[in-house]
Amino acid sequence: MNAPAPTPAPADAAPPAAAAPIAIACPRCRTMTQYAPSNPWRPFCSQRCQKIDMGAWASETFRIEAAPPGPDDAPE
């Protein structure tokens, strides 16, 4: 008598919960998008929103206020 080959039990159960995408609202336009590795622009909905936000951030950060004229600048 030949015993049937043992079949391995199916190991693929449910995927890990960490891989589940999270639905969030885009900080720029409030469009619902997914915070997941598949979204390279997260937490934004698109590259456009990301660029807009980063541009606003950069202009805020790198804005240099005009220095007040020093005493050396006063004529006479």
Ligand SMILES: [Zn+2]
């Ligand atoms: Zn957006």
